[in-house]
Amino acid sequence: MRRLAWILLLVGSCSKPPGSEPVTRSFADSRGKIVTVPWPPRRIVSILPSATELLFAVGAGEQVAGVTTYCDWPPEAKTKPKIGDIVVDYERLANLKPDLVVTFWSLTPKTGAEIEGKGYPVFSLESRSLEDIISSLRTVGALTGHETQAESCAATLVARVKAVSREPGPTFYFEHSAEPLGTAGPGTYTGDALRRAGGRNIFDDGWRLIDWESVMARDPEIILIAHDRNEDFEKRAGWSKLRAVIHKRVYFVAKEHYVYPTPRLADGLEEAARIFREKNP
Amino acid sequence: MKRIPSGPALLVLILVAAGAVGLSVLAGPTSAGNLTRDIVLQYRLPRGILAFLVGASLGASGACFQGLFRNPLADPFVVGVSSGAALGAVASIVLGFETLIFGLAPATAAAFAGALGASFLAYGIARVRGRVPVTTLLLAGSAIGSFAGAMVSILILINTPRWSEVVTWLMGSMSHPDPWSRVLVVVPCLIVSLGVMAVYARDLNLLLLGEESARQLGAETERLKIFLLGAGALAAAGAVATCGMIGFVGLIVPNVARRLVGPDHRTLLPITVLSGGILLTLADVAARLASPQFPLPIGAVTALAGAPFFVYILRQRSAKM
Numbered sequence: 001m002r003r004l005a006w007i008l009l010l011v012g013s014c015s016k017p018p019g020s021e022p023v024t025r026s027f028a029d030s031r032g033k034i035v036t037v038p039w040p041p042r043r044i045v046s047i048l049p050s051a052t053e054l055l056f057a058v059g060a061g062e063q064v065a066g067v068t069t070y071c072d073w074p075p076e077a078k079t080k081p082k083i084g085d086i087v088v089d090y091e092r093l094a095n096l097k098p099d100l101v102v103t104f105w106s107l108t109p110k111t112g113a114e115i116e117g118k119g120y121p122v123f124s125l126e127s128r129s130l131e132d133i134i135s136s137l138r139t140v141g142a143l144t145g146h147e148t149q150a151e152s153c154a155a156t157l158v159a160r161v162k163a164v165s166r167e168p169g170p171t172f173y174f175e176h177s178a179e180p181l182g183t184a185g186p187g188t189y190t191g192d193a194l195r196r197a198g199g200r201n202i203f204d205d206g207w208r209l210i211d212w213e214s215v216m217a218r219d220p221e222i223i224l225i226a227h228d229r230n231e232d233f234e235k236r237a238g239w240s241k242l243r244a245v246i247h248k249r250v251y252f253v254a255k256e257h258y259v260y261p262t263p264r265l266a267d268g269l270e271e272a273a274r275i276f277r278e279k280n281p
Numbered sequence: 282m283k284r285i286p287s288g289p290a291l292l293v294l295i296l297v298a299a300g301a302v303g304l305s306v307l308a309g310p311t312s313a314g315n316l317t318r319d320i321v322l323q324y325r326l327p328r329g330i331l332a333f334l335v336g337a338s339l340g341a342s343g344a345c346f347q348g349l350f351r352n353p354l355a356d357p358f359v360v361g362v363s364s365g366a367a368l369g370a371v372a373s374i375v376l377g378f379e380t381l382i383f384g385l386a387p388a389t390a391a392a393f394a395g396a397l398g399a400s401f402l403a404y405g406i407a408r409v410r411g412r413v414p415v416t417t418l419l420l421a422g423s424a425i426g427s428f429a430g431a432m433v434s435i436l437i438l439i440n441t442p443r444w445s446e447v448v449t450w451l452m453g454s455m456s457h458p459d460p461w462s463r464v465l466v467v468v469p470c471l472i473v474s475l476g477v478m479a480v481y482a483r484d485l486n487l488l489l490l491g492e493e494s495a496r497q498l499g500a501e502t503e504r505l506k507i508f509l510l511g512a513g514a515l516a517a518a519g520a521v522a523t524c525g526m527i528g529f530v531g532l533i534v535p536n537v538a539r540r541l542v543g544p545d546h547r548t549l550l551p552i553t554v555l556s557g558g559i560l561l562t563l564a565d566v567a568a569r570l571a572s573p574q575f576p577l578p579i580g581a582v583t584a585l586a587g588a589p590f591f592v593y594i595l596r597q598r599s600a601k602m
């Protein structure tokens with residue numbers, strides 16, 4: 001058995017022409033950490049749906065070796081081997097022999113550190129604005145060897161953002177979670193998109209939980225509900241007296257167009273721009 | 282310890298309760314200048330009332346169970362009520378049930394069913410030849426609790442896109458956009474369970490002498506157990522189903538009240554109900570004052586205050602032994 005292994009090893013090394021040591025390249029990730037990867041990476045594992053989406057967006061889908069069970073976009077991502085959900089199964093990860101693991105560090109700090117501890121290069125992408133998403137696309141393109149497609153993807157996004165950008169108009173409240181009540185302030189990519197679409201956020205800061213009375217007190221002109229929780233909204237305190245309700249300016253929108261830092265955010269941006277432009281009926 | 286006369290104590294507590302709910306109207310993220318009538322009447326007032334009713338329910342349930350089990354460490358959650366409720370709520374969230382049941386959110390309805398289901402299951406398990414030894418009931422409840430707790434863990438691992446909803450529920454929350462409709466869920470549970478407890482208050486006192494003595498003194502102990510178990514579970518279910526898991530109120534309050542007014546359930550129960558309500562209302566006010574912008578989970582606040590007290594009671598009891 002051991003002899004066989006030796007033979008295979010010799011065959012393996014002989015078949016490589018001399019001097020074709022795998023090329024490595026180094027890239028700075030969103031943490032500012034310099035990550036060195038064999039280039040182009042061929043066995044990429046993504047531990048976050050948004051990272052998966054960015055990889056596919058730049059055309060690196062074929063290099064993706066593993067994803068999480070939550071990675072449902074684009075549809076091709078669902079066919080990839082799964083390395084777990086929120087919890088990464090390290091045995092499955094090892095079996096995939098990844099040469100690069102991609103995540104958003106702040107969302108998976110513990111898992112990221114554990115994977116790095118096992119010796120795999122971890123590259124972090126992070127977005128707080130539309131600008132960040134655009135530069136993430138370019139970074140992922142360079143990282144995976146798909147600069148051209150990444151550039152055209154980024155350019156499309158830039159053009160779509162530019163086409164709708166307008167001055168702040170009506171005030172709005174964006175709700176992505178009902179239990180607990182959660183909103184996205186201007187310091188998030190979602191908030192950034194909504195601001196560019198011409199809305200004035202009634203909340204500041206980043207992703208945050210809120211008390212319903214704050215919505216009542218700020219009485220927005222428009223309410224965007226981006227979750228599909230079945231709820232009798234009439235039961236909410238003071239609902240029928242909110243300006244947005246009186247003027248029929250409550251919109252139920254698709255969560256996936258708003259809450260991911262990926263090119264899909266442009267769909268939300270354009271929809272929100274249409275909503276903000278409409279006059280009260 | 283010198284006992285406080287119960288009549289004046291009740292009067293004082295009613296006034297304090299009104300004060301606590303009043304205080305609750307003053308606390309919140311909105312500055313006084315921006316307060317509207319609707320915020321006060323539709324949100325803050327019912328929120329204060331809800332906190333009071335939930336605290337009162339947990340206190341009543343705790344006093345009832347501590348009397349029934351003759352164990353000062355029993356709380357509303359002993360007979361599997363909390364874990365049953367948690368299993369119901371988490372299952373409905375994780376499995377994505379979306380249908381409103383009698384106008385209730387699916388998690389509320391499922392928590393309710395889980396809480397009552399678990400306590401009746403505990404009763405069924407503990408019942409042997411028409412009798413239910415309270416120790417067996419306690420142990421059966423604890424076994425069901427462990428089982429349901431394990432199911433909750435598994436459910437969370439299977440699928441949790443709604444992770445934050447699960448966590449919010451497990452930590453207990455008073456921050457809901459629809460406080461009046463939650464008040465309407467708690468009120469009937471509390472009224473029915475308090476009614477039952479009031480009827481059996483004298484029998485609860487007899488139980489303090491031991492089951493055998495209580496029977497000899499004319500208490501129908503087996504029927505008593507069904508009604509008191511049901512009443513305690515119903516009160517806790519109403520509280521847990523609307524506001525999630527809020528620990529320690531049901532444990533602390535009856536113990537403190539017993540030290541102050543003595544073990545007679547005819548005075549202990551009303552005192553506990555009022556103090557439980559006051560405690561949770563004030564805890565909610567404190568949580569909102571401490572963090573006006575970011576809603577704190579009330580369950581964490583009460584556990585933070587409750588855990589040291591739990592240790593204190595344990596120390597007191599072991600010192601006496």
